[in-house]
Amino acid sequence: MAAHPGEVAISIVDERLAEEAAPLVRQLVEDRVASRLTAQDPTLWGPDAESEARVRLSWTSLATTSRPLLAEIDALRAELAAEGIDRVVLAGMGGSSLAPEVITATAGVPLVVLDTTDPGQVADALAGELARTVLVVSSKSGSTVETDSHRRVFTAALAEEGLDPARHIVVVTDPGSPLEKTSVEAGYRRVFQADPDVGGRYSALTAFGLVPAGLAGADIAGLLDDAEAAVPVLSGDSEDNPALVLAAALGAAHARGAEKVVLADTGSGTKGFGDWAEQLVAESTGKNGTGLLPVVVEGPQSPGFSNAGDDATAVSIGSPADGAKVGTTGSLGGLILLWEYATAVVGKLLAINPFDQPDxxxxxxxxxxxxxxxxxxxxxxxxxxxxxxxxxxxxxxxxxxxxxxxxxxxxxxxxxxxxxxxxxxxxxxxxxxxxxxxxxxxxxxxxxxxxxxxxxxxxxxxxxxxxxxxxxxxxxxxxxxxxxxxxxxxxxxxxxxxxxxxxxxxxxxxxxxxxxxxxxxxxxxxxxxxxxxxxxxxxxx
Known part of the structure; x- marks a missing residue:
């Protein structure tokens, strides 16, 4: 398939898989799945999933709706810099940390990520110069035990240094959450409200992804630009839609027993994309005794990729390498949106709800x-x-x-x-x-x-x-x-x-x-x- 300039593209290298995927693509196009998904139609996954989907589909419009955040984040970053606060530590789990980590790593800007309960790793984060540190506490509810623990530990450490913890803590949470209430009462420096109609693993382009990445110095405006450039092709009911092709390839492979998706970076220019996609795919599809298990490997020559058996589909992030059955290319913003669309569509093909996590x-x-x-x-x-x-x-x-x-x-x-x-x-x-x-x-x-x-x-x-x-x-x-x-x-x-x-x-x-x-x-x-x-x-x- 030809690449769309500045957007995303996919190629199915394996001829058998391409043949098996083709009728699924045609059916998805006939059912107008892409345009209905973009229009946030909650009926796509059946009546059992409809109530959940109704409050989980705003991610399809984030390339536009997240724009107002850019000026707010830039202003806060300048304000912090004027006070000598230029070290960003992120306390968050799952989608609250994986997306900011890949965004900042790809941009080459430093971000200390706390998604651990290991005392040594947390102590290392505390050992940095706290006077220069802003802690971004990122949680939809604030009830996540790891993130709550990080907030408490840092609050005590800042106070011990004679610093005002409230001046060094920024929060990202859903409106009306217990964490928002706690943050307002504590007088934290800033509370960003994220879009509540986006689940954690689809939240890369919400405040959860943009606030810590932007404060760390990543070009988040460019990230949204790249995502926006991909929207026309990903929302189109066309057999050339890369999201439909990827979903159909994964669905067809799963139907014949390839329940694992082996991910290798092959020069995509992104850093850690597989770790982000791992959560998206595993948590969205792994339920009801079915699903796709992502296997993130070190490179295309790693065991599990170059020798993938009949139970796995090897997918390159970047140009297809030897052994790859599928390859996806594009900018980081475009790839994020491509994989989100494709994963949601795979849910439809597997007859599961891609927005809950019951286990x-x-x-x-x-x-x-x-x-x-x-x-x-x-x-x-x-x-x-x-x-x-x-x-x-x-x-x-x-x-x-x-x-x-x-x-x-x-x-x-x-x-x-x-x-x-x-x-x-x-x-x-x-x-x-x-x-x-x-x-x-x-x-x-x-x-x-x-x-x-x-x-x-x-x-x-x-x-x-x-x-x-x-x-x-x-x-x-x-x-x-x-x-x-x-x-x-x-x-x-x-x-x-x-x-x-x-x-x-x-x-x-x-x-x-x-x-x-x-x-x-x-x-x-x-x-x-x-x-x-x-x-x-x-x-x-």
Missing amino acids: VEAAKKAARALLDSSDAPQPSPAFVSGPVEVHPSEGLLPDGTDSLAGAVHALLASAPAAGYLSVQAYLDRLDDASAALLRTLLARASGLQTTFGWGPRFLHSTGQYHKGGHQNGVFLQITGAVEQDLAVPERPYTLGGLQVAQALGDGQVLAGHGRPVLRLHFTDRAAGLARLVEALAEVGR
Whole structure:
């Protein structure tokens, strides 16, 4: 397909997939799906989804309706700069952090993102010069436990430095939310109201994406310009509409068993787009026992992409690379809108509601229950291998298993045909960044499509799919000892306590779904990771 100047384009490289997608595209055009979506027609997904869709479709017009924010953000940035405040820290989870992170990373401007409960990572953010820091607290309701904890910790730290916390805190939330009330009462410097008719994962072009990115110095006006340039083609009822083609390709692939979408950047110029798209696709489609699982890989030569099997569709973000079945190209603003349109349309093809997340709350409830029973004894490991404590779900390990390699092998062997492995690292994604190498190592050792997520941020992303999507995943959790914990002011728990409760709670929910879970606790993080890598060499032989 020819590219539209300044907009977006798609190419289906795989001829079989192109043939299978073609009739779906024609049907979508005949049903005027693109124009109806742009017109915010809530009936597209059937009567069961209509009430939710009615209050979740304003994202289709954000390229225009978000324009008034630009002057407000520019004015606040100038005001802060005049006071020497030029370091932006963002406290937000899911869509509240993933979009600003990809926008600022692509623009090459600094933004400190707090989407973690790891005490070490939060302490690193606190170690910056607080007098120069503005904290953007970003949450639709303000009830998100991680973000509320960050707000409390920073408020106390600012006050300890002799600074007025209210002058250093900016809030983005929905109008009328509890957080808005709290913020007004506290006298925070500025409260931005986001469009309430946009769900978190579709909120990149709302105040949730634009405020932190704009304060950090990204060209958010250009981002909206690029999105606006893509609107005519994405809203058109045409067989050349890239969103319809992408949705049809993914829908056709899923119909024949390709339930995973492997995403690799192939020179798109964006940074971290796959992580943003991961949440969009997983949380929108992973429910009712179906859906598309995004697998974000390091590059087109990574295991899982170049050798994608029949259960996966390899998609390039950028020019199609060897092994790709589909490629999408365009500016960041255009790509955001393209994938939002396509994901909403895939929901229609899969007969699900792409705007709810019915299985996300289960892990939150389990974590809260564990926090409320903090006096309960910690689970004992099945065995210990040096700096690694091994905690399997019931029945996972064969009798007599006493080696780390044996435990990992048992987990991998428990995966069903066309299953997947999810690696979940409840660690510091800065200081423990090398843990991300486990994705490649485990993908090679297992031959499974393998995802990697930092906990707890993945709970606001692929966490929905794990519980609501295809029930063929196996799960490797990694937790680590905390050297210096951080108390959460006015709360009966620490960040370290919250972090382990989130891991244990999600593990309980997964095990309750009958999924195999292996938790490895590193009593020494560096030594534990090294020991695990050694064990994987044994597993791979």
